[in-house]
Amino acid sequence: MPAPAGGRAPSLDKDPRRIAGMFDAIAHRYDQLNHLLSAGLDRRWRRVAVDALELIDGDQVLDVCTGTADLAIAATAAGVPRVRVLGVDFAAEMLLLGLGKLRAAGLDGQIRLARGDAARLPCATEVIDAVTVGFGIRNVQDTAAAIAEMSRVLKPGGRLAILEFGEPRMPGLRAFYLWYFRWVLPQIGRWLSRHTDAYAYLPASVSAFLTPDQLAALLEQSGFTEIRVERLSFGVVYLYVARKVAEPPTVD
Ligand SMILES: C[S@@+](CC[C@H](N)C(=O)[O-])C[C@H]1O[C@@H](n2cnc3c(N)ncnc32)[C@H](O)[C@@H]1O
Numbered sequence: 415m416p417a418p419a420g421g422r423a424p425s426l427d428k429d430p431r432r433i434a435g436m437f438d439a440i441a442h443r444y445d446q447l448n449h450l451l452s453a454g455l456d457r458r459w460r461r462v463a464v465d466a467l468e469l470i471d472g473d474q475v476l477d478v479c480t481g482t483a484d485l486a487i488a489a490t491a492a493g494v495p496r497v498r499v500l501g502v503d504f505a506a507e508m509l510l511l512g513l514g515k516l517r518a519a520g521l522d523g524q525i526r527l528a529r530g531d532a533a534r535l536p537c538a539t540e541v542i543d544a545v546t547v548g549f550g551i552r553n554v555q556d557t558a559a560a561i562a563e564m565s566r567v568l569k570p571g572g573r574l575a576i577l578e579f580g581e582p583r584m585p586g587l588r589a590f591y592l593w594y595f596r597w598v599l600p601q602i603g604r605w606l607s608r609h610t611d612a613y614a615y616l617p618a619s620v621s622a623f624l625t626p627d628q629l630a631a632l633l634e635q636s637g638f639t640e641i642r643v644e645r646l647s648f649g650v651v652y653l654y655v656a657r658k659v660a661e662p663p664t665v666d
Pocket residue numbers: 430433434437448478479480481482483484485502503504505508530531532533547548549550553554555
């Protein structure tokens with residue numbers, strides 16, 4: 415990917431302290447920029463992800479890389495009774511903003527937030543009914559370790575929904591979108607967040623991340639089945655839905 419307009423190529427170093435520091439620094443503008451830069455589509459993408467999980471009464475949901483808790487909130491907004499959510503993230507400022515939103519909405523009894531790393535989830539083994547990850551998996555230093563953790567905490571048969579950015583394939587649309595994503599979005603992001611790199615890191619990290627086929631293959635290798643990959647908004651975002659195998663394969 416070429417260097418963004420007016421700048422050097424952003425670092426793709428995913429050291430946890432660096433990534434947490436970057437999200438802490440943009441936390442105050444994160445929600446506003448999300449809604450602005452996606453033209454409000456981010457809310458719809460989260461709703462589609464939650465619907466795909468087909469939550470049932472009393473489900474325990476874990477939202478990994480919860481940030482300001484929008485996907486955790488979406489999980490409770492589906493109206494399924496007694497759903498409980500734990501949101502985990504390592505960026506304290508993102509969690510603080512999320513907590514404020516939960517308190518304002520009276521959801522702090524239903525959604526809890528905890529500081530933690532996706533590669534070492536603060537959960538017991540096989541206690542979670544559904545795991546969600548919204549636009550977080552691409553930022554994790556060791557994707558395979560994080561997916562193995564999600565598999566560990568899920569009950570057998572538990573569901574997983576991952577939202578991640580992609581790049582549309584349709585020729586005309588692709589060219590327009592890449593111009594927007596690589597040139598326009600970083601400028602608006604830099605201007606509003608006052609962070610030099612974060613919104614140039616976004617398109618660069620999407621281009622460098624696993625392809626949808628590679629991520630689906632990794633899910634399969636990590637003990638997931640019934641893997642479905644759905645393109646949302648012409649492939650601007652991909653939704654990955656999977657189920658943890660009900661019984662581990664027997665070894666002869
Ligand atoms: C782009 S934001 C997404 C936030 C939220 N899920 C949403 O849908 O808006 C990515 C979040 O992932 C978190 N994150 C990245 N890597 C992480 C890791 N290894 N462990 C925990 N959180 C991580 C960041 O701190 C950030 O809050």
